[in-house]
Amino acid sequence: DSGVTQTPKHLITATGQRVTLRCSPRSGDLSVYWYQQSLDQGLQFLIQYYNGEERAKGNILERFSAQQFPDLHSELNLSSLELGDSALYFCASSVFRESYNEQFFGPGTRLTVL
Amino acid sequence: AQSVTQPDIHITVSEGASLELRCNYSYGATPYLFWYVQSPGQGLQLLLKYFSGDTLVQGIKGFEAEFKRSQSSFNLRKPSVHWSDAAEYFCAVTNYGGATNKLIFGTGTLLAVQP
Numbered sequence: 001d002s003g004v005t006q007t008p009k010h011l012i013t014a015t016g017q018r019v020t021l022r023c024s025p026r027s028g029d030l031s032v033y034w035y036q037q038s039l040d041q042g043l044q045f046l047i048q049y050y051n052g053e054e055r056a057k058g059n060i061l062e063r064f065s066a067q068q069f070p071d072l073h074s075e076l077n078l079s080s081l082e083l084g085d086s087a088l089y090f091c092a093s094s095v096f097r098e099s100y101n102e103q104f105f106g107p108g109t110r111l112t113v114l
Numbered sequence: 115a116q117s118v119t120q121p122d123i124h125i126t127v128s129e130g131a132s133l134e135l136r137c138n139y140s141y142g143a144t145p146y147l148f149w150y151v152q153s154p155g156q157g158l159q160l161l162l163k164y165f166s167g168d169t170l171v172q173g174i175k176g177f178e179a180e181f182k183r184s185q186s187s188f189n190l191r192k193p194s195v196h197w198s199d200a201a202e203y204f205c206a207v208t209n210y211g212g213a214t215n216k217l218i219f220g221t222g223t224l225l226a227v228q229p
Contacts, residue, residue, distance in 0.1 A: 002157065033216060043204060043219035056214030090157060094215070103217065105150075105158040 003027065004106035006091050012112045018079040021109045025072055025093030031055070032074040033094075033103060034066055038087035049074055081113045116141045118205050120220035127195050128228045135190040135223050137179075137205030147188040148206040148217070149179055158204065164188060175199070200227045 003026035013019055025032050034046040045058035049068035060066075063081075068074045078085060088110050092103040117140045127133055139145055149161040162173025169181040179190045188205060205220040 002159075035217075035219075042221045045216040045218070048214050048216055056216055058216060092158075092217075101215070102160060102163070103215075107157040 002104040002106060004091060004093050004104050006089075006106040006109050008109060009107065010110050010112070012114065013081060014114055015081055015083060017081050017113075018077065019081065019111065021076040021078070021089055021091075021111070023074045023076070023091030023093075023106060025074070025091075026104055029093035029095055029104070030072065031094045031101075032068055032072070033092040034060075034074070034076050035090040035092065036087045037090060037108070038084075040084070041087075043090075046076070078111070083113050086111055086113045116145075116207055116209070116218045118207050118218055118220035120203075120205055120223050122223045123221070124224045124226070126226040126228060129197050130194050133190075133192045133195045133199070133225070135203050135205075135225070137188045137190065137220060138186050139188060139205070139207045140186065141207055141209070143209060145207045146209065146215075147179075147181060148208075149173065149177070149188075149190045150204045150206060150219075151175075151201050152204065152222075153201045161190070161203075195225075195227055197227045197229065200225055 005024045007022045031050045033048045037043045046060040047066050048055040052068050066076045088108045090108045091106045094101040094103045119138045147164040150158040161177050164181045202222045202224045204222045206217040208215045
């Protein structure tokens, strides 16, 4: 158990819909990362937040957005869903100071778009 | 741009045999390198990491990896594979001291273990 929690574990929805994925980081971790794992794209970085502020963006679609709240949990919002958005979405957290700190991964949310 | 290549998509070994999974990276500065393992239906677990110093690093579950700068490689090894090692293995790279330490992953190597 990494200490990172993600809800829900599974999500099945239809094209055109909007969903919200939730992540609670490990206690004390200020940085949250979102990654997408799909058959087409593999594991890719989407976005990072640090203490409530966006820190870095990867290949995140404009239909996707994220935020980190004052209690440090994060939500990834996916809208106008397409079949190709079906994937496993991971959240990771780390302390993140200037030197590297290990990222701890949650169990993921599996999104299926029908 | 940073990138990671794992040339082997799928590898099958016999239980008790040795294992080597290949990883090549492309990065301008000194990379931070990692190996993660993903069991079916599970998240990612860190096996080992290389930041600097000794180029042979030891990890959990009996795994080790060797950093070879001249070959831009960071291959993962295990002397004797167990059936429970069947999983997907990902090599990853990040930078040091940058604005972000996002991970760049390879495409993964799926390991099957024959009895």
